[in-house]
Amino acid sequence: MSVINYASREITFKIVYYGTGLGGKTTNLKVIYNKINPEQKGKMISLATEMDRTLFFDFLPMDIGSVKGFKTRFQLYTVPGQIYYNASRKLILKGVDGIVFVADSQIERFEDNIESVDNLMENLEEHNLNIEEIPTVMQYNKRDLPNISPITELEDAINPWGIPYTEAVAIQAIGVFETLKSVSKMVLQSL
Amino acid sequence: MAYENLSIFEQDFWEINNSLNKLLSATNANAILLIDKAGQMITSVGNTDKIDLLSFASLAAADYAATSQLAVLLGEEEFKEIFHQGKKENIYITIILSRIILVVIFNKSTNLGLMRVRLKNTVVEMNKIFGNIFNKLNSPKINEQTKATFTDDFKKAAESELDDLFG
Ligand SMILES: Nc1nc2c(ncn2[C@@H]2O[C@H](COP(=O)(O)OP(=O)(O)OP(=O)(O)O)[C@@H](O)[C@H]2O)c(=O)[nH]1
Ligand SMILES: [Mg+2]
Numbered sequence: 001m002s003v004i005n006y007a008s009r010e011i012t013f014k015i016v017y018y019g020t021g022l023g024g025k026t027t028n029l030k031v032i033y034n035k036i037n038p039e040q041k042g043k044m045i046s047l048a049t050e051m052d053r054t055l056f057f058d059f060l061p062m063d064i065g066s067v068k069g070f071k072t073r074f075q076l077y078t079v080p081g082q083i084y085y086n087a088s089r090k091l092i093l094k095g096v097d098g099i100v101f102v103a104d105s106q107i108e109r110f111e112d113n114i115e116s117v118d119n120l121m122e123n124l125e126e127h128n129l130n131i132e133e134i135p136t137v138m139q140y141n142k143r144d145l146p147n148i149s150p151i152t153e154l155e156d157a158i159n160p161w162g163i164p165y166t167e168a169v170a171i172q173a174i175g176v177f178e179t180l181k182s183v184s185k186m187v188l189q190s191l
Numbered sequence: 192m193a194y195e196n197l198s199i200f201e202q203d204f205w206e207i208n209n210s211l212n213k214l215l216s217a218t219n220a221n222a223i224l225l226i227d228k229a230g231q232m233i234t235s236v237g238n239t240d241k242i243d244l245l246s247f248a249s250l251a252a253a254d255y256a257a258t259s260q261l262a263v264l265l266g267e268e269e270f271k272e273i274f275h276q277g278k279k280e281n282i283y284i285t286i287i288l289s290r291i292i293l294v295v296i297f298n299k300s301t302n303l304g305l306m307r308v309r310l311k312n313t314v315v316e317m318n319k320i321f322g323n324i325f326n327k328l329n330s331p332k333i334n335e336q337t338k339a340t341f342t343d344d345f346k347k348a349a350e351s352e353l354d355d356l357f358g
Contacts, residue, residue, distance in 0.1 A: 003197045003231040004337070007204030011341075012231045040356065042245045047253075056253060059230075061245040064356060067349045070340070075230065075249065091256040095229025177357035188349050191196075191341045 001095040002191065010071040013187050014095055015180075018120050019102035020112040021053070021081030024141040024170040028102060029058050029076055031176045036062065054080040057092050064184075074184055081116065090123045098135040098187040100179055102170075103158060105140050105148040110157065117158045131161065135186030138165035139179045144172065195328040197227060198337065203324050204234065210316040211236045218306040220297040221280070226251055228290050237296070247294075255284055255292050272307075285310060287317045288325065 003012045017025040026046065033044045042061035049055050058078040065072065079089040101120065103113045124130055138159050140151060151167065159165060164182055168175025199207075211223045215237050222237030224244070230252035232244050259269045273284040283295040283306065293314070295306060327333055 001196055001229060003199075003227050003229075003233065004340075005199045005204065005233070006336075006340075007199060007201045008234070014229055014231070036356065043243055045246050045249065056257070057249075059246070059249045061249075064349065064352045067352055068345045070345070072349055072352070075245070077230075077249075087260055088257075091253070091260070094256065095227065095231075181353050181357045184353050185350050188346050191337070191346070 002097055008071075009069055010073065012073045012075060013097040013184075014075050014077065015098040015100065015183055015187065016092055016096045017076065017078040017100045017102055018089070018093075018116070019081055019100075019139075020104050020109060020116040021083070023081055023102045023104040023109070023113075023116075024168070025078040025081065025100075025102045026052075026054055026058050027170040028100070028139075028141075028168075028176050028179070029060050029078055031170060031173045032062070032076065032180060033060055035173065035177070040064070053082060054078055055085070056080065056088050074187075076180075083115075086119065086123070089119070090126060093123055093127055093129075096127075096129070096134060097190075098137075098183045099131070100137050100139055100183050101158075102139045102141050102168075103154060105142045105154065106145055107147050107149050110149055110154075113154070113158050131163075135183060135190050136163050137179055137183040137186070138163050139168050139170075139175065140165060141168045141170050141175075143167050143174075144169040196337065197231075197233075197324070198328060198333055199233065199324060203320055206320050207234060207317070208236060210313055210320070214295075214309055214313040217309045218295070218297065219301050220295050220306065222296045224248065224251070224294040224296070226292040226294065228252055228255070228292060233291065242296075251282075251284065251292055251294050255286070283307075283310070285314060287314060288321050290325070291317070291321055293317065 017028055019025055040063050045059040047056035060076045062074045077092050079092045140154055166175050166179045170176055215223055222239045224235045225233040226248045230249040232248040258273055262270045275282045279298050281297055285293050
């Protein structure tokens, strides 16, 4: 649900990074924060535990500048992936315009990804939404590691909808912007 | 779609700002912010130079959301008002039509009791303005306006901005 202000000529979209704990959601935002120009970003806020695990959310506002006289802004959020923070995840999904599902490609995290997608669907349902009507991109992250599932297996397991996907190594900034660009374009198209 | 876009037009926007400015001068508050429940800033009046508004908006919405859930755990529907007290600065949060968060930032030059009384008036005005705004959402006229503003040209231009930015 974007906020369109015709008086101040601003439009704001909300994009949420979802996915299993330690999958790399916060890493995506950190990379984006580090690479974009100061004039295009606001402060990154992380409500995290001392161990750097997301407790409530990360937040990064990003300005793509004025488009045909409209200041166009994307606000990026991550949710906490750890299972017991579900109440927080639900809150962050409020008013979401686009979703990036960050999957952990490691074989030992295979089941966790499935569980997390199920959880996403449940939480969307509570907001009367479903994954097919919200612009969503699947990001298969940690492709640098040796013990990873093939993309086809991941696709079969968590992407029955054939949602667009990207491959990423978020810690090396690989695939991070491709993912963001892809979901942002989908969000714009759905306007 | 279950969530409509929140579209705000000139007329409503000025009415909102007028009402907030009235409250500001009547209470001597430092600033008043209006924030969508999803965390997006709608407008602000007063002295906001030292405040990072976007951060503030997302945190205030999160604060409100978390506190509402605390209320639910206690069997309350929601807390209608939230008050945070600092050494110098205080914030007072209230909700409009279950969807818009109004935050008053004030210090000791504001009388809390008086502010709460004045705020009631403002909430009545806001209920009316936003009631109007919400009624109009999803009307054919608004949908047309959205289409006319965010044309394919707009989308193409935005996409090329994204390409430039992200390579
Ligand atoms: N090898 C490898 N490690 C990664 C990659 N992306 C992230 N990591 C690491 O994975 C760990 C967890 O990353 P986070 O970004 O904090 O994960 P998260 O999804 O935000 O986790 P929660 O906040 O608990 O939900 C960190 O140590 C990252 O450095 C990647 O592409 N490859
Ligand atoms: Mg995190």
